[in-house]
Amino acid sequence: MLFNSLAFFLFLPLALALFSALPQRQRWGWLLLASYVFYGSFAPFNLVYLGAVTVVVYACGRGMESVSYTHLRAHET
DSSP: OOTTSHHHHHHHHHHHHHHHHSOGGGHHHHHHHHHHHHHHHHOTHHHHHHHHHHHHHHHHHHHHHHHHHHHHHHHHO
8 A cells, every 4th residue: 555545545534533533542552453454555574574563662661661660669768
């Protein structure tokens, strides 16, 4: 799906409309799914790369969160 294709001009308003209609806590999941559909439409192999990046970034975020909370708790006592 190219940015200047008819499919993209149908996909983008649909993705934005659903994003706006969803509750706040479910929006990130919709954006992730829409990203996978968009990148996967170029080539299915892109989903492997995107999945690996998603897992690594999520794990790093969780790790940073636990380190910062541990660091804050140590200074509170």
